[in-house]
Amino acid sequence: MDSFRSKIIPVTTILAGVVVLWYVFAVILNAPFQRDLDQRGNETPGTVEFIGKTLSQPKPTLPAPHQVAVNFFENTFLRSVTSNRSLVYNAWVTLSSTLLGFAFGTALGILIAVGIVHVATFDRSLMPWIIASQTIPILAVAPMIIVVLAAIGITGLIPKALISTYLSFFPVAVGMVKGLRSPELMHLDLMHTYNASASQTFWKLRVPASVPFLFTSMKVAVAASLVGAIVGELPTGAVAGIGAKLLAGAYYSQTIDIWSALVAGSIVAALLVMVVGIAGRLVDRAMGGRPA
Numbered sequence: 001m002d003s004f005r006s007k008i009i010p011v012t013t014i015l016a017g018v019v020v021l022w023y024v025f026a027v028i029l030n031a032p033f034q035r036d037l038d039q040r041g042n043e044t045p046g047t048v049e050f051i052g053k054t055l056s057q058p059k060p061t062l063p064a065p066h067q068v069a070v071n072f073f074e075n076t077f078l079r080s081v082t083s084n085r086s087l088v089y090n091a092w093v094t095l096s097s098t099l100l101g102f103a104f105g106t107a108l109g110i111l112i113a114v115g116i117v118h119v120a121t122f123d124r125s126l127m128p129w130i131i132a133s134q135t136i137p138i139l140a141v142a143p144m145i146i147v148v149l150a151a152i153g154i155t156g157l158i159p160k161a162l163i164s165t166y167l168s169f170f171p172v173a174v175g176m177v178k179g180l181r182s183p184e185l186m187h188l189d190l191m192h193t194y195n196a197s198a199s200q201t202f203w204k205l206r207v208p209a210s211v212p213f214l215f216t217s218m219k220v221a222v223a224a225s226l227v228g229a230i231v232g233e234l235p236t237g238a239v240a241g242i243g244a245k246l247l248a249g250a251y252y253s254q255t256i257d258i259w260s261a262l263v264a265g266s267i268v269a270a271l272l273v274m275v276v277g278i279a280g281r282l283v284d285r286a287m288g289g290r291p292a
Contacts, residue, residue, distance in 0.1 A: 022065050023055070029062040030054040063256045071260040084240055087264045093241040094229050095268060097157050101164020102225040106218060108165060109172025116173075117180040117206070118198075127177075134170050138228065141166060143235040160232035167228040168221035175217025179210025208287060215280030222272045230265060242268075 034054045038045060045053065055064040063071075072087065079086040112130065116122045142163050149159045183205050191201045233243025242265045249258035 019065050022062075026060065026062045026064045027051055027054045030057055030060045033057070033061065059253050060255055063259050067256050068259045068263060071256045072263050075257075075260060076264070087245075087260065090241050090245050090261070091264050091268050093238075094226070094233065094243065094265070097160035097232065097241075098164055098222075098226045098229040098268075098272070100157060100161035101228055102168050102222050104161060104165040105168030105221055105225060106172050109169040109217075109221070110176055110214075112169070112173040113176030113180060116177050118202075130170065130173060133166075138163070138167060138231050139234075142231050146232070146235050160229050160238075163232035164225040164228035167224040171217040171220040171224065172214070175213045175220075176210055179213030180206045182209045182213065211283060211287065212280070215276060215283070218276050218280075219273050222276050223269050226265065226269050226272065 031050075031054050034050065034057065037043075037053075038050075054060075055067070060067070075085055075087045079088075081088045081092075083089060112122075112126065116127060145163055145166075146159050149155070149162070187205060188201065191205055196204070230241070230243040230246070233241040234247055238244040242261050245261035245264075246258055249255065249261065
């Protein structure tokens, strides 16, 4: 019980502080527009009334938390899941490309890590280019990927998944390289004493040692994959997805819709990271690891 409280109380305190600051900044940022409206209408509201107006504008500069919460509830629970305005539907569209890109990125990252660990030339020649690839802004890469794939007739889910792959393979590759190299020299010498082959050493020592590193890096990768899927929806002109909701909200100045989509994306990311964490604990337990 004490452990539960020690985890919940700090998180709740920070959340409450964020909400309070959110309301304060909403009043500050929405106040200039509200003053203009009051001057045009020859109104002189009191302080409390003025604050209430800044927190209830239909298209505020910064929507208040309760406005975002109401919009999120309506578009999540009160709309059909097949509606283009449903956040559930849009989240599923983004999630589909996220999961595919995450699968591609994880597989690619593992293959690259295995090659780097076992082939010294790859370590010296490939790793610098892998690191350099992550310095290129994804917003610059995404349109190029979309255009090139569209030219050869590949559209829809695959381009968005490949953009997710671009962001998600890197943490997996780096984490797996560290994990595959984590066995101590004495353990490697012991396998050599047992006359174990390179493949036996790999499967019986290096792979089990790399599992904790793999799942830790997969948490980062799955969140990056979601970002890639959202970014991939922007230049494709997608009509559905969290990225499409953000783009439509920006185009029509629907700031409340933008923030609701951001909340939906944050929830999806948190759930994905949680699922990967649970999977990691289950695998660790199945391999005989001690529960955390």
